[in-house]
Amino acid sequence: MKLKKFSLRTRIFLAMILLVLLASVLISAVAIYQYSEQSQDYHKGRLERKEGSIQTHLKRVLNGRQNTWEVKTANIPYIFKEEIYNIADIHKLQINLYDLEGGLLISSKAGLQTEVAEKCLDAEIMNAINNTVEFNSESELTRHRYVDKHRENGELFQSSYTFILDQKSKPLAILNIPYLEKDDFLQKELEEFLTRLGFAFMFVLVTAIVIAFWLSKYITKSLKTISDKINTTRLEKRNQKIDVDDTSEEISTLVSSYNSMIDELEESAIQLARSEREQAWREMAKQVAHEIKNPLTPMRLTVQNFQRKFNPEDENIHKKVDEYSKTLIQQIDTMSAIASAFSNFAKMPAQQSETLNVVKIVKLALDIFNEDYIVFQAESEEIIAKFDRSQLIRVVTNLVKNSIQAIPESQTPKIEIKVGTEAGKVFITVADNGVGVSEENKNKVFEPKFTTKTSGMGLGLAMVKNIVETYKGTISFDTEKDKGTTFKVTFPKA
Template identity: 40%
Template structure:
C-alpha cells in the first residue's frame, strides 16, 4: 500500500510535468506554424507591387487584411517602424496596444528574426505570447512590424491532466486491492507453513519421543530452514544414541558395584561361620548335631540373600515381556488399594467411572504396588499416616497423583530418587523406583516427584490411554 501510495504521487507529478511540457511544445509548434502561415500570406499580399512604408501599405492591406485574418483564423496587427499603429482586422478602439513598447521595438528593429514576449492578459485570464517580426517589400526593405498575439489556454492540459489523474487513481486503487488480496494469500500460505514447522520444532524433545524430520518439497525461502532443522534432527539422534549408550554403561557400572557390595555382605559372615565352626569342631561333642543344623540354617539364609540380590539384578536388567490389554484403570487401582488398605488410611478418588487404558496389568500392578508400599513405609511417628491417590482422565491422558504425609525426602537426595542404587530405607536394593520409571517410560509416560522434608511426598504419574 505504501508503494502504491508513492506510486500515485510519483506518477501524478511526472504526468503533470510531461503533459505540461508536451502542451507547451505543442503550443509553440502551433504558434510557429500559424505565424509562418501569416507571414507567407502577408508577403504574398505585398509582393505584387513595390510598397513603401506608410499610407501605401495601409491602402493595399486595408481590405486584404480581413481576408488574411479569416484564412489564418487569427488577429493581425501592423505597426510602422516607429511602433505606431497602422492597420488591423479589428476596429481601432478594440486594439489594446496602440503603440509597441520602446524596449520591444528596439529588440525587433535590431533582429532579423521573430521576437517573442511572454505576457499575461488579465482581461482574458490567460498567458499570451506577443510575436513581433519585420515585414519587408520586394526590395527586402523593412516596411512595417507585424504583431501576432497568441493566447495559451492552460485549461487544455489541466483538463487532460485531471482526467489522467482520475485514471491513475482508479488503476492504483485496483492495484492496492489486488496487492492486499495477494498479500493475504501469500501471508496465509506462509504463516500456515511456518506454523506447521513451528509445531514440529516445538514437539522436538531430547527424550521420550522419536524426532521426525520435516517433509517439505517446495524450493523456497523456508526450504533452507527445513534442511537445517532436519540436519539438526539427525545430529541429535546420533547424540541421543551416544548418550543412551553412555548412560547404559554408567548404569551397568553402578549396578555392578551395588551387586558386588550386596554379595560381599553375606559372604563375610558365611566365611566367619565356617572358620569358627572348623576351629571349634569336636566330633565327640554331644551337641554337634544341633550345631551343624544351626550352621546349615545360617548358611542357607545367607545364600538366600545372595539369590535375592541376583534376582533383583536380573529384574532390573530385563523387564518381563509385555502383554498389553484394554481394561478400566479405575477398577484396577481400586483393587490394589483394597489389598493395601488394612489400616483404612488410603483414600482413592477418580474423576471418571470409566478410565480405559491399554497396557500390561502386571506392569500396572508392579508400578502401584511399589508406589503404595513406599508411601506406607514413609510414615511419620508424629502423626497418623494418610495416603491420597487421585486419578484424572483428561485429553486421552491419565494423571495419577500419589501423596502421603510422611517424613519426606531431603532436597539434596531428591534428584537421586530414580537412580538404580539409591534408597532412603535401611533395607532394600534401591531398584524399586528405577523399575517404576523404566516401566512408565515403556508406555511413553512420565513420572515426577515433589517432596518437603517433614511434610510428605507427592508423585505424579502421566500415562497415555493408548486406546
C-alpha cells in the same frame, strides 16, 4: 503488520506484484509528463509557425504592387484596412498591429478571442519586447520577440509580440498574435493511450500474478522440503537424507550441508548410544557387585565362626548348626531377592494392554497393605483405561512402599491414594507426610540405584517410571521438606 511476519513465499509473491504495479504507475506518470511536454512543444511550435507565416503574408502586402501607400507606421491602418481580415481568416488567428509606442493601429478581432484588443500596450510588455532577443532558426538572425502567457476563464492563452520590419530592417510596427492553447485532441489522444496502457497493464498484472505464484511456489518448495526434514530430525532414530532435483546452487549447497550433518549426527548418535550402554552396564555391574557383597560378608563370618567353634561332642551342637544354617539361608534369600530385583528392572514391561477398571485394580493392589493409615479415594466407582493389570499393581505397590519408607518412626504416618480423571487422562496420586525430597536429590529420584534408605537397591521408582512411560504416561512429584511428597501418575483413558 510487519513484512517479516509473512512467509518467504508470500513475500516473493507480493514483491513481484508490487514491482508490476510500481512499473505501471511510473510508466503512466512518464506518459502523462511526456504528453504534457509534447503539448507545450506543439503549441509553442505552432505559434512560431503561424507567426512566421503571418509575418511573411504581411510583408507581401506591404511590398506588393497593390499597395499604393508609403510604407511607414502612420499608413499601416490604411495599408491593411481590408487585407488584415483576409490574413486573419486564412491563418485562423486574431491579428493586432501596434505602433512602436504601443498604440493600437488596427485589429482583425478574430473569433478565437471575443474581447476587444487593448488600445495601448503595457509598459512592461513594451520593455519586454525591446529587451528580449532570440535567435530565429529560419532566418538565422536574431530578433526581438516576447511571448506572454496568461490564463483566463480556465483557458491558457499565449500572446506573441514581434516587430514588423521594412525593407531596410527597421521596425515598422508591433505584431501581436493572441493564441488559445486548445488541447482537446491531445487530451483525447492521451486518454486513449492511457486506456490502452491500462488494458496492457491488466494483462501484465494477471500474467505476473500467475508467474509470481508459480515462481514463489517453485522457490519455496525446496525450502519447505528441507524445513520438513529438519523438523522430523531426531537423535534417537535414523534420519533420511534430502533428495531434491532441479534446484538452484544455493539450495543444493544447503541440501548438501544438511545431508552431511545427518551423517555426522548418525555417527554421533551411535557413539553416544554405545557410550550410554557401556556406562549403564558399568553402573549396573557396580550395583550388583555392591549388593552381592553385602550378604556375602555375614555368610563368611558365619562360616568362620562355625569352623572355630565347632565341637562334635558339644551337647548343643545341633542347635548351633540350626542357627548357622538359618543365618546362611537368610543371606542366600537376600541374594536371591537381589537377583530377582535386577532381573525385573532389566525386563521391559510387556505391552499387554487390557481394558480394566483402574479403581478396582488400585483397590486390589492396596489389599496387601494392612496399615490403617492408608486412605483410598476415587472420583467414581469405575474409571476405564488400557493397562496391564500386573504392571499397574506393581506401580501402585512400589509407590505406596516408597511412601511408607519415607515416613520417620517419630511421626504419625498418613498416606492418601486418589484416583480420578482430568483432560482425558487417568491420574493416580500417592501422598505421604514423610520427610520429603531434598533439593539436591530431586533430579536423582528416578535414577536406578538411587536411594536415601539404609536398605533396598533404589530400583522401585526407576521401575515405576519405566512402566508408566511404556504405556505413554508420565510420572511427576511435588515435595516439601519435612512435610511430605505427592507422586502423580497419568496415562491415557480408554
